[in-house]
Amino acid sequence: MLLHVENLQATVADKAVLKGLNLQLKAGEVHAIMGPNGAGKSSFASVLAGREDYAVTGGAALLNGIDLLDMEAEERAQAGLFLAFQYPVEIPGVSNKLFLQTALNSIRAAQGLPELDMFEFSQLVQEKMKMLGMRQEFLERAVNVGFSGGEKKRNDMLQMALLEPKLCILDETDSGLDIDALKAVAQGVNAMRSPERSFVLVTHYQRLLEYVAPDVVHILYQGRIVKSGGMELIAQIEELGYDALAAA
Amino acid sequence: MTHSLLPNQVEQAQNRLHDLVDEWIQKQDDVELVQSHRLEALARFAVIDMPNARHEDWKYTRLVSLWKQDLVLPSLQGQQVPIDSALDWQIMGVVLSFVDGHFCADASTSLSALPDGLVVSALDYNVANHHDLDAIHCLAKASISAGYRLTIKANTALQQPIMINQVGVHQDALQSLQFQVVLEENASATVIEVQQGAVGGLILSQLTVSVAANGQCTHLLWQDVDASAHAFAWRDVTLARDARFMQRSLLVGGLVSRQQLTVNITGENAESNVATGVIALGKQIQDVRTHTRHACLNARSQQLHRFAIGGRANGVFHGDILVEKGADKTDANMATNNLLLSPTAQANSKPQLEIYADDVRCTHGVTSGTVDDAQIFYLRARGIPAEKAKLMISAAFVQAALDDVPVEALRLAWQQAIADKLQQALVA
Numbered sequence: 001m002l003l004h005v006e007n008l009q010a011t012v013a014d015k016a017v018l019k020g021l022n023l024q025l026k027a028g029e030v031h032a033i034m035g036p037n038g039a040g041k042s043s044f045a046s047v048l049a050g051r052e053d054y055a056v057t058g059g060a061a062l063l064n065g066i067d068l069l070d071m072e073a074e075e076r077a078q079a080g081l082f083l084a085f086q087y088p089v090e091i092p093g094v095s096n097k098l099f100l101q102t103a104l105n106s107i108r109a110a111q112g113l114p115e116l117d118m119f120e121f122s123q124l125v126q127e128k129m130k131m132l133g134m135r136q137e138f139l140e141r142a143v144n145v146g147f148s149g150g151e152k153k154r155n156d157m158l159q160m161a162l163l164e165p166k167l168c169i170l171d172e173t174d175s176g177l178d179i180d181a182l183k184a185v186a187q188g189v190n191a192m193r194s195p196e197r198s199f200v201l202v203t204h205y206q207r208l209l210e211y212v213a214p215d216v217v218h219i220l221y222q223g224r225i226v227k228s229g230g231m232e233l234i235a236q237i238e239e240l241g242y243d244a245l246a247a248a
Numbered sequence: 249m250t251h252s253l254l255p256n257q258v259e260q261a262q263n264r265l266h267d268l269v270d271e272w273i274q275k276q277d278d279v280e281l282v283q284s285h286r287l288e289a290l291a292r293f294a295v296i297d298m299p300n301a302r303h304e305d306w307k308y309t310r311l312v313s314l315w316k317q318d319l320v321l322p323s324l325q326g327q328q329v330p331i332d333s334a335l336d337w338q339i340m341g342v343v344l345s346f347v348d349g350h351f352c353a354d355a356s357t358s359l360s361a362l363p364d365g366l367v368v369s370a371l372d373y374n375v376a377n378h379h380d381l382d383a384i385h386c387l388a389k390a391s392i393s394a395g396y397r398l399t400i401k402a403n404t405a406l407q408q409p410i411m412i413n414q415v416g417v418h419q420d421a422l423q424s425l426q427f428q429v430v431l432e433e434n435a436s437a438t439v440i441e442v443q444q445g446a447v448g449g450l451i452l453s454q455l456t457v458s459v460a461a462n463g464q465c466t467h468l469l470w471q472d473v474d475a476s477a478h479a480f481a482w483r484d485v486t487l488a489r490d491a492r493f494m495q496r497s498l499l500v501g502g503l504v505s506r507q508q509l510t511v512n513i514t515g516e517n518a519e520s521n522v523a524t525g526v527i528a529l530g531k532q533i534q535d536v537r538t539h540t541r542h543a544c545l546n547a548r549s550q551q552l553h554r555f556a557i558g559g560r561a562n563g564v565f566h567g568d569i570l571v572e573k574g575a576d577k578t579d580a581n582m583a584t585n586n587l588l589l590s591p592t593a594q595a596n597s598k599p600q601l602e603i604y605a606d607d608v609r610c611t612h613g614v615t616s617g618t619v620d621d622a623q624i625f626y627l628r629a630r631g632i633p634a635e636k637a638k639l640m641i642s643a644a645f646v647q648a649a650l651d652d653v654p655v656e657a658l659r660l661a662w663q664q665a666i667a668d669k670l671q672q673a674l675v676a
């Protein structure tokens with residue numbers, strides 16, 4: 001099992017947001033998590049990624065059998081976890097190039113690999129940017145500063161492509177995107193799909209799922225996974241809505 | 249008591265400094281004018297009140313550590329000096345080097361091989377001073393050991409920068425330098441001032457810059473003296489019609505540093521653009537003071553001061569802008585941003601505006617904050633260790649004030665210096 005989450009409970013600002021969440025995900029699978037606003041989707045992603053605002057009050061989360069909850073945020077990233085943020089942060093003054101190179105080399109160092117020099121890095125990043133249809137000037141700009149919503153999400157996709165994580169969690173990477181940006185994100189995900197790599201797509205629209213077909217669909221409702229199934233679940237959500245579906 | 253001195257101990261320090269400089273002056277064989285200038289300043293120093301914390305201007309900038317120092321006025325005596333370190337980052341241009349306050353010909357451009365339009369001559373002691381002198385400034389004037397007047401002739405655009413290199417090698421040296429930079433009409437030049445050294449002491453610098461009509465002066469300042477040194481500087485800039493002044497400073501050195509800048513805008517449509525990056529760590533006091541006077545129509549002044557403050561350090565800023573009657577359509581902005589890297593770091597920023605003209609646009613703002621947790625988390629979530637993340641964000645904060653430094657070698661050296669300095673703070 002690549003990701004094993006059992007009875008996970010967490011609070012933020014003394015409010016319980018995860019209330020016994022269970023999820024199993026095998027290597028190579030794509031899972032979609034859908035749910036209404038405030039259900040705890042971003043909280044789940046944040047707890048896995050190690051955001052310190054959240055306190056884990058019970059349960060377990062293992063990545064490849066290793067206890068995630070015991071690690072620092074950067075160690076989780078180094079172990080192969082990647083979270084594409086619902087709201088990517090702007091970092092004035094830090095160039096995207098420096099950021100990407102530092103991130104890649106930090107992860108390589110943790111894995112015992114030699115650092116890439118500027119030349120090697122440039123070649124690699126050019127290749128990935130080409131794949132995502134991104135312009136060169138992206139590298140020179142400060143991280144996400146003055147980026148449009150779509151550009152920020154694309155930038156997260158570039159990071160994902162470069163860092164080659166084992167588990168990619170995309171938190172509403174599709175929301176607020178026009179159709180071209182959405183296709184670019186989907187194309188990025190599809191290009192990266194492999195038997196070793198898994199994806200969790202958090203969304204509350206089905207748009208993205210038309211381009212990236214998930215193996216399993218989960219409904220997250222009030223801090224728990226209340227239903228899991230295939231694509232047919234999406235149609236049921238459309239028809240009945242989350243409340244009725246969760247009560248059924 | 250280690251943290252304060254009794255009043256009579258300050259008096260003793262005053263007497264000691266007076267006698268030290270007095271004895272030194274007697275040994276100099278400079279021309280009458282120079283000697284009388286020194287003696288006059290020394291006579292004022294003898295009777296003036298020493299700076300103390302009861303005085304508003306010195307409230308946060310305590311000089312206890314200075315009064316305790318046993319300073320010396322070393323002579324150069326032709327010994328070989330290790331000045332290479334200051335020149336590691338090789339800047340092409342006219343280099344004037346000073347070691348412990350003395351001109352060092354070996355490490356300088358030959359004064360007989362200067363570019364056309366640049367004249368180096370003796371200081372002109374008849375130049376009036378704009379402001380009241382405090383005790384340290386009197387001391388600086390009394391102990392001047394070297395200095396030059398640099399004139400850039402009308403219509404000359406100096407292509408290569410003039411670099412003034414000030415290095416301390418003698419422990420506890422008192423060094424006092426003065427420069428006068430004169431840009432005649434339509435002249436332009438870049439002056440780089442670098443202060444370095446691996447020993448404690450007292451570094452005093454006076455600079456006047458006068459830019460005639462249509463002239464352009466860029467002043468780049470790197471204050472990187474030893475962490476136990478005391479550094480004080482007074483820089484006075486006067487701008488005539490359509491003159492341009494750009495200053496970029498990186499201030500990182502010293503136990504106590506006070507860098508004072510006065511900009512007098514006396515001509516229409518002149519422009520001053522000043523940005524400072526400051527790093528204060530450990531127990532450092534980094535004090536930046538600016539006085540901007542708009543006396544003419546239609547002029548602009550821009551200021552950005554960025555302080556990254558860690559440890560128990562104090563970042564002190566005082567900036568006043570005076571817009572005189574008749575200086576209508578003045579556009580003056582001053583922004584001060586403090587980044588606090590530790591819970592015990594202090595920022596004391598005091599902006600002031602005084603406006604007597606009409607139709608002016610004047611703004612000032614101070615912000616203080618810590619490194620944003622969301623930014624740190626974003627970097628950590630990409631595998632970058634927390635320390636490194638904080639370093640990247642805080643270096644970028646300081647760097648942002650200095651991104652447009654027009655001399656590339658210096659811009660890159662500063663990038664490295666900022667990162668190295670902050671690294672020390674985060675490891676400590």
Ligand SMILES: Nc1ncnc2c1ncn2[C@@H]1O[C@H](COP(=O)(O)OP(=O)(O)O)[C@@H](O)[C@H]1O
Binds near residue numbers: 015017036037040053
């Ligand atoms: N930092 C926070 N402080 C207080 N409440 C929070 C915080 N973050 C999230 N919440 C609350 O936790 C619940 C779950 O939020 P979230 O995980 O963002 O939901 P989703 O992503 O499914 O829309 C919501 O009720 C939200 O208001």
Ligand SMILES: [Mg+2]
Binds near residue numbers: 041042043086172
């Ligand atoms: Mg959310």
